[in-house]
Amino acid sequence: MNATSTARSGSGPNGREVVVTGIGLALPGVGTYGDLLGPLPGEGGFDPATGLVGRELRHKDRASRLALRAAEFALHDAGLTDADAMFTGAADSTAVLVSTNWGNADSVCEAVDTIATAGVTGLSPLGLPQTSSNVIAGWVAIRYRLRGPNLTVSNGVTSGLDAVAWARNLITAGRAEAAVVVGVEPGNHVVTKILGEQSTDAAVAVVLEPADAAASRGARPSATIAGYARSRNLAEALASTGATEGGPVGLWLTDGTESAGAGAGRLLAAMRRIDLESQLGPLSGALGVLQCATAAAHLASGAAGNVLATVGGPRHDATAALLLTPPPPALRPSMQERGQHP
Template identity: 50%
Template sequence: MQAAEATVGGDVLISGLGTALAGVPGPGALLDPPAGDAGADPVSALRGPGLRYKDRATKLALCAARDALADAGLLGPDGELTVAGDDFGVVVSSNWGNVDTVCETAATIRTSTYKATSPMLLPNTASNVTASWVAITHGLRGANVTLSNGPTSGLDAVHWGRALIAAGRLRRVVVVGVEPVNEPVRRLLGGAGPLLDGAVALVAEAADAVGARGGTPLARIGGYARAADLPRAVAAARDGEDAPPDGWWLPEGPLPPTAPHPDGARPARVPGYDLSARHGRCSGALGVFQCVAATAELRRGRGRSMLATAGHGPGDGGPGADDAAAALVLHRVPGPDRGGVS
């Protein structure tokens, strides 16, 4: 596999961050040690009609997206969008997403035929249901994309959000990474260790769109590459970089039974951050988690660039092996920050 790089142009900036994770009060706390008290379930704060029929992934994504939009200054006092929604899109990454609804519906059809299925639940078996509800809730009428692309899915989602903006399809996009924990997920991932149950989101905008509304840029999305192995992906994404990154956000190991590949690409002098060790296996949400946490660090002035990586490539193949690796660079945007991270 040859390295696949972004070829689109134009600066795309991250302007807002959001989290929906028990015990984590905001993006700036993603690297904090685990709290003694797990904290309240973030979805418990959701209000409004229709929640009964939404799956957990959708509820978590709604929480994270709302907070990211608010952090970017794009929601008014009543929660309404303060900019046009016609060129505002949604990209969601989740490998497990609404698997609970799909399994429940399949079981109902198997035991009682399709006549017993719920007309309220059946539409929620569509793989893009989470992205659709985020768009419907906030009036985001631009491109609507869902990725379920294995270990690289989260970084792929951030790249595709940037690509849609740089290509002129959108002016803004909210990118969400979400993975739920429920019984079908536990069955599918038995033996995989602790699992993430949460979501994060970031708002990406064209640079001139941020400036026109007086928004505050937090980071610039730089190079991206997807390749057959991690060293090639890193080399392609960092092509043209004149200094090492100030932080390296590490991929998680392949699923069992494949043994984890060694991390041989990271220079020893570069600090490494393993979000999976703190929050559990993040799967399709990992790349977005990395970008949110890395942007929070850049927002604090901790470094000039960050490197996010996901997947190792197929290695010796076999069940559980990754199919590819991806890397993405984030850069600090010079200028005054917003006075800290919540």
């Protein structure tokens, strides 16, 4: 997507609206996605010490293990796994999209260090696959035998929202019947050294499906992806999503770096704001997907207004904005039915 790409409508050429049907979190201190609306509990939730172990998680980098857990919870939440945690949807046409900027940097650095000290013969055949830029998406697809489009977005601050938009585009273009979108960043010494501050273990996954397909299988969507734009500044992005001329926006999910124009400023002034990074620490590629999960929590709670998620600003090369609206009334869930993970 270039710096002026937009997607205004919730439906594509085939007339299908795309909705969020499942959410999964592997995020310390956050038990359910309703917690994201704040204040955050700060304790409980996902425990990496116990949650990232197990036979099927062996020989995988930390980001891949976090992503697999988040995907597991999201697919369960969407009702797309059976009692044995096997995928029950259309595997041939389900896409996997991962947003990460630092995901396997530790594996790459480790491989480079090994080559420098022991040569290529010192590399482990079990560790070398972890240096692939698409390894996280690959592991999610392998685990659930998903054979649809498979890709990783490493697009800086806008990466998470870009990944959600790409997933929606794949569905509306008929390239996929569903998509698992994962935003993940590991908390390790390599990322901490790059950022100059303690990094955050964070993984979140959302399942996207066409609204008609979700209805046919009795799923309960929590949000509709209504508009998206990636542009030079926030005012342009908001106009392109339809946020400035559509229904009222009740919640603005921001990364704290925005600088709106005069018209956009009036629109945003009346909104409730949540800055997830101010509470959870650096989220990088996981942020946009986590914003999508937070938007779904707001809409599923029955709160008034649409939700706007934005990232980027003057200090970055672009700004991305995603507008989410309530799902069709007949499909709306109850918060008591959603957000609990096995």
